[in-house]
Amino acid sequence: MPRPDVADAPGGGPTVAVWGVVRRPLGFLGSWWPWRCWAYLASGAVLGYPVLVVLVVLVGFGVVLSVVGIGLGLLLAAVAGAVPLGTLERRRLRWVDPHPVADPHTSLAGAGAAAWLRTRLRERATWREFGYAALLGPVFGAAGFGVITLLAFSAILIATPVLVWAIAPDTVMLIPGRAVTDPVEGLAGTAVGLVGLVVTAYAGALLSGAQVKAARLLLGPREEDGRVLELTRSRVRLVDAFEAERRRIERDLHDGAQQQLVALSMTLGLAEMELRKVPGAAGAAALVTRGRGEAKLALEQLRDLVRGIHPQVLSDHGLAAAVAEVxxxxxxxVTVDLPVPRLPEPVETTAYFTVTEALANAAKHSGASHVGVAGRVEDGRLTLTITDDGRGGADPGAGAGLAGLADRVAMLQGRLIVSSPVGGPTELRVEVPCSE
Incomplete structure (x- = not known):
């Protein structure tokens, strides 16, 4: 049977499930959407009540113990815990709505725990997530529990003839004082159960739609989060500006400096030939020969520099081929495991720069005997891992190298995680969204 198509749901409008109920009520019943709505509501009930208990304990004890100072930490834990819950809920929304909810928080790649906590407590989005966490159990969890209870009762009614047959000669009593002794009589219960199943499907869709609306309102970005939106725009502008500057430098080096060095090398070669014809000019010819060799060396270094800025293989064949060449x-x-498709140019450039910088650091400082580069694209995110078996001890705060990588990744709303205990191994993990 036909199902409500994703394309039928208007962006920013009702969820796909609700839109399917409105547009194709019969097709909706024959699709997977009722099952997805039931799973979404059931998982919300399973998650909501433990969250409610944790919040009540943290806030309750936090208020009681605030007079001795310990309670402040519990209250902060209650608020900060809403942030990962918000991330989980934004992911869980994909069960009933394919339109992703953007993360309203600023990216804090490489930030310490104290800086992370200070920033999150200042953001309005954190407090909205805390409000959503407070509603998840008593409101959404209760609604989900009610729908699942009705679903279970409808399933039992549908199975009435089988139950009557299975427990015979004992009887089943659907209505107090009236026993069902024959499977045929149980068909009435089956009919009622089917009606209940239809009602449960529509109710699940509507309740899921209401919860998605509330989640988008509380867990998504708002226009009032001006600093967050402006920061996102600033990052986009910085990425575009850096990319334009990179292209200009690469063009100037290729069309200007490289061509001049080639011309200089040819001129020195001609001068060397002429000087060798002049008696007594052997010393001058040797100097010209030396200058020609240095010009060739400078040209090779310049070509390596241009190739390192943005190799042609990266533009032509993508990240995997470029990293394999490095x-x-x-x-x-170096072992390379990068089964990734072509990605947006800023993502490929940033990932390539990160890998080359990490490989250079491993060769210079780690004393490693082997380096592994692995990457995957999952759920619209590129995850890169560069691991070496060196001595470890890399400190992101000790220099500008790792901090610069973190800043570059943060411009694409990604994050960089460094694990480098003394004695090794060192692991550099990069996560970057790769949606256009």
Missing amino acids: ALRHPVP
Whole structure:
């Protein structure tokens, strides 16, 4: 049977499930959407009540113990815990609505725990998530529990003839004082159960739609979060500006400096030929030969520099091929596992720059005998992991290298995580959204 199509749901409007009920009520019943709504509501009930208990305990004890100072930490834990819950709920929304809810928080890649907590407590989005956490159990959890209870009761009624047959000669009593002794009589219960199942499907869709609306209101970004939106716009502008500047430098080096060095090398070669014809000019010819060699060396270094800024293989064949080429030239053996498709240019450039910088650091400072580069694209995010078996001890706060990588990744709303205990191994993990 036909199902409500994702394309039928208007962006920013009702969820796909609710839109399917309105547009194709019969098709909705024959689709997977009722099951997805029931699963969404049931999981909300399972999650909501433990969250409610944790909030009551943290807030209750926090208020009671606030006079001795311990309670402040409990209250802060209650508020901060709403942030990962909000992330989980934004992911869970995809069960009933394919339109993702954007993360309203600023990216804090590489920030410490104290800085993270200070920033999150200042954001309005954190307090909206705390409000959603307070509603999840008593409101959404209760609604989900009611729908699942009705679903279970309808399933029992549908199975009435089978139950009557299975427990015979004992009887089943659907209505107080009136026993059902024959499976045929149980068909009336089956009919009632089917009606209840239809009602449960529509009720599940409507309740899911209401919860999605509330989740989008409380867990998504708002226009009033001006700083967050402006920061996002600033990041986009910075990425575009850096990319334009990179193209300009690459073009100037390729069309200007490289061509001039080639011309200089040819001119020195001609001068060398002429000087060798002049008696007594052997010393001058040797100097010209030396200058020509240095010009060739400078040209090779300049070509390596241009290739490092943005290699042609990255533009032509993508990230996997470009990293594989770098691995072949690396002094330390490198294993590459990058089964990734073509990605947006800013993402590929940032990922390539991160890998090359990490490989350079591993060769210079780690003393590693092997480096592994792995990456995957899942749920619209590129995850890269660069691991070496060196001595470890890399400190993101000790220099500008890792901090610069974190800033570059943060411009794309990604994050960089460094794990480098003394003695090794060192793992550099990069996560970058790769949606257009």
